[in-house]
Amino acid sequence: MDLPFLWNTARELIAGVPLMFQLVSLSLALGLVLATLVALVRLSPWPVLSGVAYGYVYVFRGTPLLVQVFLIYYGLGQFEWIRESFLWIFLRQPYWCAILALTLNTGAYGSEIIRGGLQAVPWGQVEAGRACGMSGWLLFRRITLPIAVRQALPAYGNEMILMVKATSLASIITMLEITGIAQRLISQTYRAIEILLVAGAIYLLINFLLTRAVKALEHWLSPHLRDAPAPVLPNAALVH
Amino acid sequence: MIKRTLPILAALAAAVLFAGAPAFGQAKKVKIATEGAYAPWNFTDASGKLAGFEVDLAAELCKRMKVECEVIAQDWDGIIPALNAGKYDAIMAGMSITEKRREVINFSNPYAATPAVMVVLKSSPIAKALPLGDTYSLNKTTPEADKAIAAVKVALKGKAVGAQVSTTHANFLETYLKSEVEIRPYKTTEQHDLDLTAGRIDAALAAMSYWKPLLDKPEGKDMVMVGPSFTGGVFGSGVGIGMRKADGSLLAEFNKAVAEATADGTIKKLSMQWFKFDTTPQ
Numbered sequence: 001m002d003l004p005f006l007w008n009t010a011r012e013l014i015a016g017v018p019l020m021f022q023l024v025s026l027s028l029a030l031g032l033v034l035a036t037l038v039a040l041v042r043l044s045p046w047p048v049l050s051g052v053a054y055g056y057v058y059v060f061r062g063t064p065l066l067v068q069v070f071l072i073y074y075g076l077g078q079f080e081w082i083r084e085s086f087l088w089i090f091l092r093q094p095y096w097c098a099i100l101a102l103t104l105n106t107g108a109y110g111s112e113i114i115r116g117g118l119q120a121v122p123w124g125q126v127e128a129g130r131a132c133g134m135s136g137w138l139l140f141r142r143i144t145l146p147i148a149v150r151q152a153l154p155a156y157g158n159e160m161i162l163m164v165k166a167t168s169l170a171s172i173i174t175m176l177e178i179t180g181i182a183q184r185l186i187s188q189t190y191r192a193i194e195i196l197l198v199a200g201a202i203y204l205l206i207n208f209l210l211t212r213a214v215k216a217l218e219h220w221l222s223p224h225l226r227d228a229p230a231p232v233l234p235n236a237a238l239v240h
Numbered sequence: 241m242i243k244r245t246l247p248i249l250a251a252l253a254a255a256v257l258f259a260g261a262p263a264f265g266q267a268k269k270v271k272i273a274t275e276g277a278y279a280p281w282n283f284t285d286a287s288g289k290l291a292g293f294e295v296d297l298a299a300e301l302c303k304r305m306k307v308e309c310e311v312i313a314q315d316w317d318g319i320i321p322a323l324n325a326g327k328y329d330a331i332m333a334g335m336s337i338t339e340k341r342r343e344v345i346n347f348s349n350p351y352a353a354t355p356a357v358m359v360v361l362k363s364s365p366i367a368k369a370l371p372l373g374d375t376y377s378l379n380k381t382t383p384e385a386d387k388a389i390a391a392v393k394v395a396l397k398g399k400a401v402g403a404q405v406s407t408t409h410a411n412f413l414e415t416y417l418k419s420e421v422e423i424r425p426y427k428t429t430e431q432h433d434l435d436l437t438a439g440r441i442d443a444a445l446a447a448m449s450y451w452k453p454l455l456d457k458p459e460g461k462d463m464v465m466v467g468p469s470f471t472g473g474v475f476g477s478g479v480g481i482g483m484r485k486a487d488g489s490l491l492a493e494f495n496k497a498v499a500e501a502t503a504d505g506t507i508k509k510l511s512m513q514w515f516k517f518d519t520t521p522q
Binding site: 074077078083092093094176180183186188190192193 | 324344402410411434435439
């Protein structure tokens with residue numbers, strides 16, 4: 001093992017972490033908004049809207065992200081009217097194409113996770129809320145949403161991990177994130193195995209930190225599952 | 241370890257059994273990798289078969305070496321690591337002979353030489369500012385070449401320039417224009433052409449032998465070659481056949497075949513057929 005080489009490689013690859021972090025956080029934030037809207041529409045009583053939302057979920061879950069990235073980047077760029085519209089300000093740049101593809105993808109998966117979370121809220125909890133005089137938005141905000149979020153979190157944590165790994169596809173549309181830099185380094189040194197090992201280790205480390213963070217959030221949101229603090233028992237020696 | 245020593249042992253055994261016979265026997269099949277996405281050097285035709293200058297040349301060389309050859313397609317960005325991993329025996333994929341690559345693989349003598357040149361859209365202001373110039377060698381630093389590069393720097397300041405990843409062209413951009421331009425690495429040359437046409441990049445750098453035939457086709461009707469063209473230095477010394485360092489006998493066979501095909505005009509004939517100009521190394 002050539003340790004100095006691995007160390008240098010790691011330092012070069014870490015330069016791609018900020019871009020990866022931007023891609024993940026921005027597309028997850030936008031994707032979460034989209035996912036919530038789509039989930040609410042899916043659960044709405046309007047069949048046409050619900051059908052459209054289902055169509056979107058069906059298409060973006062059913063096609064590979066690689067194909068979506070290619071279609072958005074190279075596909076949309078083929079149309080003259082898109083190149084002449086205001087959309088081109090964004091679509092011209094590989095950065096926004098990557099954000100768009102990742103957002104649409106995570107929006108589709110996320111909406112199903114949120115829908116599942118909302119539908120799994122126990123009816124008894126909602127009923128109890130109603131019995132206390134809550135209804136509508138207040139009931140949703142105080143009872144339904146917190147329980148749904150707590151229930152959806154493990155699945156959504158999975159989705160966040162998948163998104164970290166999905167950013168590697170941005171390298172095929174010329175973005176120099178971790179995988180993109182790794183490819184450039186391989187082209188300069190031809191030491192594919194070492195470089196890809198280091199790249200893999202960086203993804204692993206990021207996802208380790210991410211899983212810890214999700215776990216901490218789960219813990220914080222589940223006070224009812226934690227052990228109660230140990231009761232302060234009177235000292236036995238003093239009683240007797 | 242076993243993978244590497246077995247063929248050597250087999251070769252030694254063969255050498256002992258058929259005293260005087262070359263270790264590289266006639267029964268052996270030579271697997272040659274090409275990219276299949278770099279027309280007209282090598283590409284995949286409408287029926288899915290590999291075709292192009294190098295596919296034809298490979299057939300010619302194998303005929304001269306009296307071996308059976310198989311040409312297979314392999315993605316460009318992993319083409320050298322896969323050779324060293326033993327997936328095939330040789331690379332013929334428009335690959336320039338550079339010092340960096342020589343550190344990891346062997347090269348035959350060059351079978352083609354072609355300068356590198358930039359292409360922009362005819363409608364781009366660069367087309368007027370930087371007309372097509374002379375060819376400069378980067379083997380040595382000369383004031384002429386420096387001046388030519390300086391002119392390119394001025395014309396392309398702040399622009400986005402594309403090149404295929406892992407190529408001498410990407411290497412040139414990294415070495416000479418890194419601080420002036422935004423470098424965009426593409427997986428294939430076809431992809432930077434799409435982005436050039438779409439206006440995402442302002443220029444693309446590739447081999448003249450790639451551009452010339454493309455510019456004659458409808459896809460290239462809006463493109464034009466600009467600025468100085470370059471050879472040598474980071475662009476290496478021509479295009480050669482890549483082989484594993486351990487395959488000395490195969491190297492000798494290929495060198496002999498390339499020399500024959502150069503001498504009898506076969507390479508020139510194929511070059512005229514595919515590139516419309518002579519790319520035989522001088």
